[in-house]
Structures are given as C-alpha cells and as structure tokens.
Amino acid sequence: MVSTVQRPLSSVLNVISIYEDFIGAVQACEAVEWLHHHFDGRMRIRHRAWSYATLAGTDLRHSAYQDWEGSDLLIVSGHGDRHLPANVRQWINECFQQNSSGPAALVALFDFDSSPENFDEPLSRDLRQIAWCWRLEFISNEEFEARMNTDFSGGSATLKAADSPGFQFLSRGRTPPSTACAAPSLAGQA
Numbered sequence: 001m002v003s004t005v006q007r008p009l010s011s012v013l014n015v016i017s018i019y020e021d022f023i024g025a026v027q028a029c030e031a032v033e034w035l036h037h038h039f040d041g042r043m044r045i046r047h048r049a050w051s052y053a054t055l056a057g058t059d060l061r062h063s064a065y066q067d068w069e070g071s072d073l074l075i076v077s078g079h080g081d082r083h084l085p086a087n088v089r090q091w092i093n094e095c096f097q098q099n100s101s102g103p104a105a106l107v108a109l110f111d112f113d114s115s116p117e118n119f120d121e122p123l124s125r126d127l128r129q130i131a132w133c134w135r136l137e138f139i140s141n142e143e144f145e146a147r148m149n150t151d152f153s154g155g156s157a158t159l160k161a162a163d164s165p166g167f168q169f170l171s172r173g174r175t176p177p178s179t180a181c182a183a184p185s186l187a188g189q190a
Helices: 022-039 052-056 061-068 086-098 122-134 141-148
Strands: 012-019 044-051 073-078 105-110 137-140
Touching: 012 022, 012 052, 012 061, 022 044, 022 073, 022 105, 044 052, 044 061, 052 061, 052 086, 061 086, 073 122, 086 122, 105 122, 105 141, 122 137, 137 141
Parallel strands: 012 044, 012 073, 073 105, 105 137
Antiparallel strands: none
C-alpha cells in the first residue's frame, strides 16, 4: 500500500509559476486568470511568479523558496523546444527535498501546439521527469484547457475546489517520492 501526503482543504489556492520570458509570464498569468474564472469566488487564488533568470541568482532563491512552501499548484511556462535550465531543475528538486508540502500538480504550458507529436519536446520531457520523480500530477496545455472548460453554471455555489472535476489533486495530495529523486548536480546538465 502506498501512502499519500494528505493536504488540508483550504479556501485559498496557492499557485507558484516559473516562466522563461515575457511570453511565458503572460501565458502563466492567463492560466491563473482562468483559475479565477473557474472557481468564480469559491476559492481565492494566491499567485507568485518567478522567472528562470531570477532563480539563477542566489539573492532571491530564498524568497522563492518561501513562496514554494504551502503551494498547491506549480505552473512552468516556457518554449517547448528548449530544456529546462539546470538551475531551475535544481531549485525545484531542492524545494521538494526541503519541503514535503509542495505542489501536488505541475501544469506545463508550452508555446507550441500541444498535439501528440510534440509530446517528446525537450521541456516536456524534463517536466514529465520531474512530475514522475516527485509524484506530481502532470497537466499539459491541452489537458489544462479541457479541465478549465468544465461548465459549473448549474452547480452549487458552495462547490469546493477538490470536488471540481480535474482538481481532485488539491485534496488527494501526492505520493512521497522515491529515494532515487535526489537533486542532481549541475554538472553535465543543459
């Protein structure tokens, strides 16, 4: 039997986004706006955003780590044809190693058409590996849009986020990672 880290339900959805550039930042902010619309006042959204470049510097990494604590959802937005920078991968791994209450799902937003033939793009492979390693639910562009397009107009005004189709991961939590998920060294990474 595999145990899971249970997450207490909250009236606040804590989202942390990591973006490559201006286009990625806009894409991540649009996803957060979509969340606002989806939950329609039933849940407050707390969003913190960090760029790849900011996470490369040591000055603000600690502040970004504080934003990580208690986050429910990680959004990574970037160009699909590029690998996740080694410093960003290392930061994500370190955050998970130091805080077991990190996000339960990773939303990967790419700037390419998220059709099946793009499944193997470098950023997609990198993020799927992180999601697998840390036992996160992996949600890509197309799947995120499908979950957000659910119509709740006839539903109860007291609908909880965890009851929303596609967002059960908020209460389910995640399975603890295997010991094989140690933060890799930066040597030899793209």
